[in-house]
Every structure is written in C-alpha cells, then in structure tokens.
Amino acid sequence: MRMNRRDILFAGAAILGAGVLNTRPVQASQLPTVELGTRTITTLSDGNLVLPLSFSFPDVPQQELVAILKANGLPVDRLEPDCNITVLRDADRLVVFDVGAGPNFMPSAGRLPDSLAAAGIDPGEVTDVVFTHAHPDHIWGLLDDFDEVIFPDANYHMGRAEWDYWRAGDTLEKTPEARKSFVIGAQNRMAVLEDHIRLFNFGDEIVPGVEAVDTRGHTPGHTSFAIHDGSQSMMVLGDVVTGLVSFEKPDWPSNSDQDTNQAIATRLQVMDRMATDKMHIVGFHLPNSGIGFVERKDAAYRFVAG
C-alpha cells in the first residue's frame, strides 16, 4: 500500500510507544459476522448520528411516534441511529459498502478508521468500495483528516443515477438551503473520484456475487446490494429503512427521504420481499450492528437482530 500522512502519523505514535492501536474498544473477535457460502460479511461501526425528532418525522402523529419510541426503549426527543459499514470478504476481495461520515459531519460519527484498526483491517487491503448513495454519513468519510482518500488502493463503484443526480449543474440550486451542504460535500468527494469511479446500472453485477438492486427514493439513485453465494443471499439495504419506527410504520413519511412517496413504495416492497424470503439483511442505521431479519408483525414489520 502507499504510505500517506495518516500512516506516518500512526507509525510515529507507535514508535513513541503511545499504544494507540492497543486501546481500541472493539476487538475483531467480537465483530458480528454472517457466513454466506465462501464469503464472510461483517459490520464495522462508524459511530452514530444525533438527529432532532422534529427533523426526522415532522409530519406524523407525534403521540403515536413517542409511544413507539418508548416501547422500543428509545429516547423520545431525538434519534440516535447507529452507522454500520458492511464489509464483505472472500478469497479474492475485501469489499466495503459506504465509507461513513468522516471527521467533519458530526462529532458522534466518523469512527470507521478506528473500527478498521480495531478489526485489524489495513485500509490498503480493501479492493472495492461500493456506495449505496451519497448522503454525508455515507460518503464524506472518503477523505480523512488530511484530505487523503481513506482506501488508497480500492476501486470505487457508484450507481450512475446517483452520480448523475449529485453532479448535475442544477442540483445545488434546487436543493433547500438547509441541505445545500449535502450537495457541496458530495460534489467535493466526487471530484476526487471522478477520474476512476466505476459507474454501474441497477441490475448490474458489480463484483462477482454482488448485484445492484434499485431502491431509489431515499435518494434518486439509492442502491441496495444483494450478495449471492450459491443458493444463499443476503441484502445490504443501505437507507431503505433507517430505524425501528419505519418497521412499525413503513408508510410514514421520513424527512430523511428525498422523494418521500417513492421511498415509501420502495420500503414497502423491499420489506415484504425480505420478510417473505427470510433473507438476512444489513441496515446501515439499524441497531445491534445492523444485521438481522425482517419479520411480519401485525400489519407491519419488526427487526430481529442476529
């Protein structure tokens, strides 16, 4: 791997006996893991977000919302969704899905570099980075504290629809003021990638055994990924469903979805399929490392971790 300033800093800390790498909170042996044929899928934490409740669900019955939060043991004035980065390892590849928030989005997020170190993963080993979409908590982590690319030797893959949307000349002016920083942040990262990004279409096989699934709505080109091995499959959902509230109320509008109606239609369709097929899922913002299953509950669903 190429050395960059960040490696040199870590190397310096080690030489000084600072013990930086020995004090990480997560050990590799504790990582949640799913074996899928010859592949191993796990998640690494990028920390969590902290969002005011009013940001997330402004247009739903607030008493009902609070009751759901209480019943799930969650705070009632804010949402604190986890951020789970999926890592797929097989004989030939080490694939990372999204790169987290990086150092400049929220103080509670951007922990992926620490989690990689704790798991004993050298960023230079990563062969492929696959993006679900280009919101800050998924792409801003491309650049580290020194504005260097976090995975220096990886191939980067993004859906063509997502790439074209954020790169379009009129996206910034069409975006509400409160979210213009999302556009600028995405465009800055994309400028770094533009000479070597590999764009895919829905339905494409991006790397062997990884299929791009159209789940637009949360963003215009939002993509989930079905990982196949023989007769077994699992689904990296991204932000199709961003928390337990949306399992109980999948048809409630969430303010984090850019096209609310399309996102609801996608969520209902995907959750129905996941529950019917009993497919293992990873949710970027779901609790307990995001790995589990969708089960039917009354007229809606529930998340079963594991």
Ligand SMILES: [Zn+2]
């Ligand atoms: Zn997200």
